[in-house]
Amino acid sequence: MRGTILHLAQSSEAGVARVVTDLAAGQCATGDHVIVACPAAGTLPRTAARCGAEVVRWDAVRSPGPALAREVAGVRRIVGTVRADVVHLHSAKAGLAGRLAIRGRLPTVYQPHAWSFDAASAVLRAAAVRWERTGARWAHQVVCVSEGERTHGVALGIRSRYTVVRNGVDLEWCGPPEVSAREAARSRLGVAGTGPLAVCVARLCRQKGQDVLLDAWAEVEERMPRARLVLVGGGPERSVLAARASSTVRFAGAVVDPRDWYLAADLVVLASRWEAGLALAPLEAMACSRPVVVTDVPGAREFLPRRQVPSAVVPLEDPGALAAAMTRLLADPATSRALGEEARAHVRRHHDVRRVVERMYDVYDEASRVWAAGVHGPDEHL
Structure with missing residues (x-):
């Protein structure tokens, strides 16, 4: 131009x-x-x-x-x-x-x-x-x-x-997909040695559905007591969400660069009530070789590898379905890694x-x- x-x-x-x-x-x-x-x-x-x-x-x-x-x-x-x-x-x-x-x-x-x-x-x-x-x-x-x-x-x-x-997504920003990158990121963030880790990167507000995510997380905790959830982001709902969160939930606050949280995660989740399509955070997570679980907002299915849609997309405001999807991936590291690698290849082909x-x-x-x-x-x- x-x-x-x-x-x-x-x-x-x-x-x-x-x-x-x-x-x-x-x-x-x-x-x-x-x-x-x-x-x-x-x-x-x-x-x-x-x-x-x-x-x-x-x-x-x-x-x-x-x-x-x-x-x-x-x-x-x-x-x-x-x-x-x-x-x-x-x-x-x-x-x-x-x-x-x-x-x-x-x-x-x-x-x-x-x-x-x-x-x-x-x-x-x-x-x-x-x-x-x-x-x-x-x-x-x-x-x-x-x-x-x-x-x-x-x-x-x-x-x-x-x-x-x-x-x-800026593919150069996303960093290496190797297992060593995950461990290094966990060490930098102070979560080294923890169990399965789910991460949500989003503004803390009604749109992003963290209240639904916390309801789902209560079910995940029952099945996987060692699992941890981190909410990355600031916003008007923080105090309300913090009051209902369990000890396995951490609030990381707003960050300029969420890359380490993607690399540290075993799973990235977003429980949005509405979006324009798929929010940027799940795409960034996919580019970092992380599997995602998202809600069925209009357009979300357009961004995912086709064969991942049944397991990665859950109904809106359905804590039970969200919990089941998260538990399946957190309990199966080998499948999660394979899905993450497939997601990275998909983003590199279609979302540069x-x-x-x-x-x-x-x-x-x-x-x-x-x-x-x-x-x-x-x-x-x-």
């Missing part, structure tokens, strides 16, 4: 931060001027700056509310200053404030990273769907990370120009982050083409 790309993100931690950082790193390496506008807190400002992006402060909170007018004004100031060739909006709040501020006056790409209405209460869900239908007119491309996410939006009447770009960067350039080119043609709404044709 060789131009100026502006990434706008409210979430400056966890999976969104990783996606934005990976894109920024690849785009900077290509020679583009990359600007990341995000809140000052979180990991994203530091990781984006390290990969060569210019970081601009954008003060924004997660939920819509009284601060929205100020957040929209902040986007207008940033856009007026940086003169971007394309604007890439990441997640619901950036999608809301960014589209209200820009209104299609620049080539605009919106990437929900899971639809906002799935996180809304019953009272707010209808309003969130109405907004996404309205806001679609101000996005020249909507990027979904799975066909399931795209289908979900279409089914609710969000008419837009969709492109599916599945998540990718370099392909994501290349695909996103195609998305930017298409958004620019639609914008240049003066198309303003999803119902218009070139």
